[in-house]
Amino acid sequence: MNTYENKRFWKYILLAFALVIAAGSLIYTNYLVRNIARAERTRAQLWALSIRQSLTSDDNDFLPYVLTVRDSLAVPAIVTDEKGDIKTVRGLDTTKTYIDLPPDMPTNGKAPKYDPAYFKGELEIMKSQHEPIIINLPGLGHGNNLVYYKDSSLLTQLKMFPYVQLSVIAVFLTLAYSTFNSSRKSEQNQVWVGLAKETAHQLGTPISSLMAWLELLKDKFNAEEDPLVLEMENDVKRLEIVADRFSKIGAKPKLEEHYVYDVVKDFVDYFKVRVSAAINFEVTGDKNLVAGLNIPLFDWVIENLLKNAVNAIEGKGSIRINISDNKTKDLVYIDVTDTGKGIPRSKFATVFQPGYTTRKRGWGLGLSLTKRIMESYHNGKVFVRDSEIGKGTTFRIILKSINDHA
Template structure:
């Protein structure tokens, strides 16, 4: 299992545990809510029965006891008669005036009765719970009630709790991930610079040996010597690339067409002759490029295209100006290889992802970083169909306005 798949599996495991914890919290809180809800219905029933007892008893001591029991229930309630008229309320907003006080609206400074408020509360109570029937003095009443403030807060509490936990985990994960990436970047930068340093000595030796061979065998014009020189220069470029990692590269204006053409000319003679290369586009489109690093981008994408082609095939590079955004240059690299499933369009740029047994899964990840971080552009899979081929698109910022001037 490659590192990307392992990391993905761990993410699924952590998400599963998080869902289990959240579900357990919600189930337990729901259990508490049900128990408290049963308790509050019992309270409402006691309150209703106490009202009935107060109307049917003449014993003052008993009435005091019943009154104490009634007043101890804090469940908000509304009593209505058979016609739906509100006769009594309890535990609601005291500023709306107790409807059982006649003439209260005439008292100076007293709050006025708000019938709309009580009607809304009644509708809400009818939706929450079944009413409690009550018969007093041969008249049938219905007692409606709603959850107390404590129970309502308890219903909301698990969601608040989970939100706080989620925010904390998100902040912790972001901080941890940022720290881990910074540490990884330092390791990669150190490794890259050390690689560049180690390559320096053998490259210098190869250049010296090549000059000795030319002189000894009179082979200055031998085409094989020329190709060896190209390969040594290529090694110098690779060493230079690694030495630049970790520092901001200098961008210079270049013709995108000619930079790509120079690299394809070098690359095409070093792969199978069964693969044909084609370059089309406007040679006057210029962008700010660091050529050694941009060649690395082309190398990774073209190698990826070559590996995707089994047998004969074609790789086409099209360079054009974006028709809707005139300040963008579009580079489409299309191959006739085996294609990429749509579900893997983003995954292919993840570090460690590879379909090759001996691959490290770093090529396309480095490509993405070089284009986005160093050239302020973007690279993505524009289109792909399994069995037919893939098109990668690079977007660069156009720097020149004069179409008839270009710098190689």
Template structure:
């Protein structure tokens, strides 16, 4: 079920996205209104045309009745009746009370005067029984018959079906709306793609500019640390070592931003070693009330880019730390599914947990439950995992007990380079 409280919170935090969704709904309702109006008007036209064809069928039936019932009428009048009847173009069949076909009009001319034997034109049938039976069955389903009462007391039944023009008019609005819908879907997809490309170019430009701007102060800091090390060489050197590690970390961060929009290379690395190196760096800079445990296969290898993959682990560990209130534990378990040639990296915490309704939403750009969060961390993490041709998802989570994220990588990956 959808968590209403989190949805309302998301709308308040991101009014632009909410307004965008509102406009989409309004446009959809407007399009549905146009479609409904088009269908109603088409149905109105179809009903009127159907009434007109019913009138034509009745006139044809009456003219046929006149010809049959008044054989001795003046030839000029009979000619007029024939002219009236023949001017009414409508597929129709007349049957007697025994359901035998007496007259027909505007049916397939190739189905009349059929030879009884192939290549024999000396003995002919008036019509093809199979074809006419099928046509009669269709006409009976289409409209109720028109009754002709003859002077002899006999009753004939006139059956007809819609003209080709009316049949096309019935399906035309659906065909028209389908084509319009296809066009709108294609146009929407193309415009969205163009807009996303433009936004990506902006973000890529900003990321590269940030990396460029970080370059100068990082170089200065390296010089100042070296100068301080020389000046205070008798003091605790561990402090300077940690400062250098932080500066190198800044270099890595700057390098990450410079790689956005480009195609970094992958190398075959031991997953456990890469994760362990970052965990050792990260846990020193985290509360001592939170413990870290790295377990699992220490030898499995995968194609990784260290700078990008560290970023993935960093984002997940930061989320885990933020989810833990007070004391807690973070467990990273690395395992391999040999049968499927997959590597599993499970990152579990003992934090507050994620509602089931948010398991998919947390990877959407802008979604966050924190007051000051931008909601880009997990979205960017997912993109970087995709860059490694892997998957990431919430494996399990329970409110008040914790969450486990799972990353799946291919152990036999043949790398096809893509952009981050």
């Protein structure tokens, strides 16, 4: 298991642990809700019985106790007859009434507002929450009466509590993760910039020495045109470019206008003689497309994609780089297509993650650097356009085109 997959494994473990905590919170809260709901139904039944007792009792000494019990057990409730007509209510908005009061009724300026729609709505809520309690209440119509009730505010709040709690925890974890991730990336960037600049500094001295030794070699053996010496000189110049790349990390590079085809072709010509002859290279497309490029960094992008393609090809194969444009959006497309082993669709985004690699001795940084260079320094994009297992992969680079030279 590589570093990236190991990190992802632990993320899944932590996610599973969080889900267990959330599920436990919901289960326990639901357990409390069921117990309170049963207790509230018992209270509603006792309230209904206490109403009947208060309506039928002739014991004036006992009646105050009945009324006290009735009031202490009250939950928001509506009593209807068998037809559904409201007969009495309890625990609802006291500023409203379900019956039209007589106009001559004394109100002292505080008459409840006639609002049958409110009580109808409350009744529908109660019907949706609980089955009614059936009881016969003298004086409230013939036949049985139906006592509907709804959850108390305490029970409603308790039902909502786990969701509020989990939401708050989720927001907190999201903010904490974002802050931690931002801090970690900033720290990684600082380490990366420091390491890159130190590498460029360390490479400077031996590169200068090698250039001097090459000049002495050419003079001593009259080897100005010797192909081996020329290739050595090309490699030393390449080392200069690599050192220059590292020195530019952390600073905004200057982009200059270049013909994209020429830049890509020059690098491919350098690169292809340094890999297996069994791999065929081809550069095709529009030669007149211009884009803003920093050549040392952009060559690094092409190099990483070509190395990735070479590693994907087992034995004989081909790599084709096609350059095209989207005139409507002023974009330049560079498609790098290989005949390698392919990438699973589930890994299209993963291959750009730092540390992800399928090679036993790979660091998993090449494509991650490619993405960083394109997005941070060239305002472009790079992604897996298409891939098929056993047939090959196409990476696409997108750049903003400059039409002045087209």
